[in-house]
Amino acid sequence: MSVARIAVVGGDGIGTEVTAQARKVIDAVLPGVDYNDYDLGARLYHRTGEVLPQAVQDELAGHDAILLGAIGDPSVPPGVLERGLLLKLRFDFDQYVNLRPSKLWPGTTSPLAGVKPGEIDMVVVREGTEGLYVGAGGVLHKNTPAEIATEESLNTRHGVERVIRDAFARAQRRDRRHVTLVHKTNVLTHAGNLWSRAFAAVASEHPEVTTEYQHIDAASMFMVSNPQRFDVVVTDNLFGDILTDIAAAVTGGIGMAASGSVNPERIYPSTFEPVHGSAPDIAGKGIADPAAAILSAALLLEHLGKLDEARRVTEAVAVEVASRTPGAPLRTAEVGDRVAAAV
Amino acid sequence: MSVARIAVVGGDGIGTEVTAQARKVIDAVLPGVDYNDYDLGARLYHRTGEVLPQAVQDELAGHDAILLGAIGDPSVPPGVLERGLLLKLRFDFDQYVNLRPSKLWPGTTSPLAGVKPGEIDMVVVREGTEGLYVGAGGVLHKNTPAEIATEESLNTRHGVERVIRDAFARAQRRDRRHVTLVHKTNVLTHAGNLWSRAFAAVASEHPEVTTEYQHIDAASMFMVSNPQRFDVVVTDNLFGDILTDIAAAVTGGIGMAASGSVNPERIYPSTFEPVHGSAPDIAGKGIADPAAAILSAALLLEHLGKLDEARRVTEAVAVEVASRTPGAPLRTAEVGDRVAAAV
Numbered sequence: 148m149s150v151a152r153i154a155v156v157g158g159d160g161i162g163t164e165v166t167a168q169a170r171k172v173i174d175a176v177l178p179g180v181d182y183n184d185y186d187l188g189a190r191l192y193h194r195t196g197e198v199l200p201q202a203v204q205d206e207l208a209g210h211d212a213i214l215l216g217a218i219g220d221p222s223v224p225p226g227v228l229e230r231g232l233l234l235k236l237r238f239d240f241d242q243y244v245n246l247r248p249s250k251l252w253p254g255t256t257s258p259l260a261g262v263k264p265g266e267i268d269m270v271v272v273r274e275g276t277e278g279l280y281v282g283a284g285g286v287l288h289k290n291t292p293a294e295i296a297t298e299e300s301l302n303t304r305h306g307v308e309r310v311i312r313d314a315f316a317r318a319q320r321r322d323r324r325h326v327t328l329v330h331k332t333n334v335l336t337h338a339g340n341l342w343s344r345a346f347a348a349v350a351s352e353h354p355e356v357t358t359e360y361q362h363i364d365a366a367s368m369f370m371v372s373n374p375q376r377f378d379v380v381v382t383d384n385l386f387g388d389i390l391t392d393i394a395a396a397v398t399g400g401i402g403m404a405a406s407g408s409v410n411p412e413r414i415y416p417s418t419f420e421p422v423h424g425s426a427p428d429i430a431g432k433g434i435a436d437p438a439a440a441i442l443s444a445a446l447l448l449e450h451l452g453k454l455d456e457a458r459r460v461t462e463a464v465a466v467e468v469a470s471r472t473p474g475a476p477l478r479t480a481e482v483g484d485r486v487a488a489a490v
Numbered sequence: 491m492s493v494a495r496i497a498v499v500g501g502d503g504i505g506t507e508v509t510a511q512a513r514k515v516i517d518a519v520l521p522g523v524d525y526n527d528y529d530l531g532a533r534l535y536h537r538t539g540e541v542l543p544q545a546v547q548d549e550l551a552g553h554d555a556i557l558l559g560a561i562g563d564p565s566v567p568p569g570v571l572e573r574g575l576l577l578k579l580r581f582d583f584d585q586y587v588n589l590r591p592s593k594l595w596p597g598t599t600s601p602l603a604g605v606k607p608g609e610i611d612m613v614v615v616r617e618g619t620e621g622l623y624v625g626a627g628g629v630l631h632k633n634t635p636a637e638i639a640t641e642e643s644l645n646t647r648h649g650v651e652r653v654i655r656d657a658f659a660r661a662q663r664r665d666r667r668h669v670t671l672v673h674k675t676n677v678l679t680h681a682g683n684l685w686s687r688a689f690a691a692v693a694s695e696h697p698e699v700t701t702e703y704q705h706i707d708a709a710s711m712f713m714v715s716n717p718q719r720f721d722v723v724v725t726d727n728l729f730g731d732i733l734t735d736i737a738a739a740v741t742g743g744i745g746m747a748a749s750g751s752v753n754p755e756r757i758y759p760s761t762f763e764p765v766h767g768s769a770p771d772i773a774g775k776g777i778a779d780p781a782a783a784i785l786s787a788a789l790l791l792e793h794l795g796k797l798d799e800a801r802r803v804t805e806a807v808a809v810e811v812a813s814r815t816p817g818a819p820l821r822t823a824e825v826g827d828r829v830a831a832a833v
């Protein structure tokens with residue numbers, strides 16, 4: 148019997164190169180994993196017009212987790228692969244916890260003056276199945292002066308409360324035990340009020356966790372002026388998308404930004420992927436940094452309950468990154484080899 | 491006859507302190523302005539329950555411009571003053587160009603390592619009358635497990651095109667002549683498509699202006715990793731709210747962040763205000779920095795066609811700020827005096 152069944156969706160551009168390294172590292176730390184590769188992304192779309200065939204989705208559903216590289220290519224119209232694949236997996240597989248840790252690692256440099264490795268250490272718990280991402284919208288009188296286009300944000304008590312619960316549970320396991328709710332309650336008063344009430348209710352069950360509220364504009368500013376203040380951040384789908392990219396930027400860019408789209412109950416498989424894109428400009432050259440993909444594999448292992456393995460992978464990546472000579476050329480496969488050897 | 495009629499809404503906290511300095515500077519550079527003071531904000535709300543009485547709004551409509559300090563106090567529930575006053579003015583007075591310049595001034599320090607004064611110089615043209623700010627939303631089954639709250643973003647060709655036209659007109663008058671459209675076309679496909687088509691149409695009429703598109707998450711990251719790349723940015727109401735706070739953060743905080751909510755046709759008065767809030771913690775102490783309020787007055791003068799006066803105020807603020815001793819205590823009135831003396 149295999150220890151776990153992982154579907155690998157390398158995807159486009161550098162995606163396949165970095166997942167190959169992540170897989171190498173998983174094999175080193177946890178032998179006996181079963182992999183199935185799925186060829187999805189821009190190539191499949193151009194060849195067949197399909198994005199996620201139903202049969203493939205059914206097969207994916209039979210796995211313990213999905214390891215994803217990167218999806219997207221400028222040749223595909225905006226939204227086709229995002230809505231048809233990435234978001235479809237998040238929604239159909241009820242991946243409501245979109246997990247994005249941000250840490251300033253030793254060996255990496257923040258663009259912020261005077262901020263030192265170790266000082267930034269947060270995790271953004273972004274809602275993954277609601278908000279403006281649901282695709283509720285439309286267009287009327289297209290291509291006339293009377294045209295109107297709408298986008299609707301849907302927020303349920305069910306969806307909001309469960310992700311807030313997850314955030315508090317994570318805070319409980321961390322040193323600082325602090326949760327910041329980020330929203331825009333002064334403008335988005337309906338959704339904001341629902342988020343605030345759900346947050347207050349869950350907070351009252353966690354007297355050991357300190358809490359704070361920030362508007363998204365203020366939080367975006369604090370991400371730059373004082374990112375040290377954040378521990379766990381919980382927020383909606385769109386705000387989380389934006390905040391985590393700022394968090395990645397202040398921790399030295401998306402080179403180390405890992406993410407998981409998680410179904411905590413494990414009824415459906417969760418997806419783990421680096422935050423970076425397919426980077427077509429450097430694809431095929433063997434120079435993409437696989438660190439974020441390998442850290443995503445660590446999140447995957449953690450999700451499967453392999454806590455010790457996850458920790459070893461994370462530490463090995465940290466050591467590898469800290470040992471790099473600034474400015475020296477990087478080879479994708481060599482990074483993978485070094486981390487695999489170290490775990 | 492007066493040269494201009496300006497309504498002054500000092501508002502809450504430090505608001506009245508900083509508008510007093512802005513007014514002092516306007517008087518120095520353009521004698522003969524008529525002012526009317528309006529007491530709006532948290533105090534009026536607590537005293538009378540009113541936020542913007544219709545009679546006051548009618549009077550405001552008779553002015554050439556509104557100089558606003560800051561509105562807001564923790565004692566008022568979120569949304570009441572924002573929706574009832576700030577946003578009501580923007581919507582009712584058709585202030586569709588929300589103008590937010592960001593510059594790294596000599597004498598100020600960016601939190602970004604190695605970024606020098608002069609290197610960041612952008613203006614964000616934020617749409618002011620549409621998007622998620624329209625207040626279209628609601629709640630169903632409140633306080634039950636079945637609760638759902640919605641927020642709807644409305645985007646019209648009319649509203650989108652006119653703000654894009656304004657952005658291109660501004661770019662045309664700047665050295666770099668570059669416009670970046672920021673949206674999230676890969677997820678908000680309906681609104682994103684409308685914005686993209688309107689942008690392409692207006693761009694085709696401006697062959698001398700170079701253009702670029704960025705998703706909001708990528709743009710937020712670039713604001714940190716490479717803010718120098720931005721010249722004019724045009725975006726929707728909510729994205730503009732977030733982006734301008736990041737822009738303020740990387741140019742040293744909101745101390746210098748001015749804004750105008752502009753009705754370019756001057757059918758209605760435009761509002762000019764610092765981006766900072768009412769800062770109740772330092773209110774009444776005479777230590778608030780009035781630079782952003784005075785720079786907002788410069789935007790006001792520019793809007794009224796007083797280009798030379800506007801330039802002199804802006805330069806005087808720049809000189810005053812550059813002459814400050816880092817760490818030395820600041821007196822609100824003295825800053826105003828120095829700038830007024832210099833214009």
Ligand SMILES: CC(C)[C@H](C(=O)O)[C@@H](O)C(=O)O
Nearest residue numbers: 229233234388422676677707
């Ligand atoms: C590609 C896109 C749909 C996606 C998102 O907006 O969620 C990406 O930006 C991310 O953060 O995972």
Ligand SMILES: CC(C)[C@H](C(=O)O)[C@@H](O)C(=O)O
Nearest residue numbers: 333334364572573576577731
């Ligand atoms: C106070 C609030 C309604 C306002 C906004 O969101 O527009 C403020 O943040 C701003 O940027 O002017």
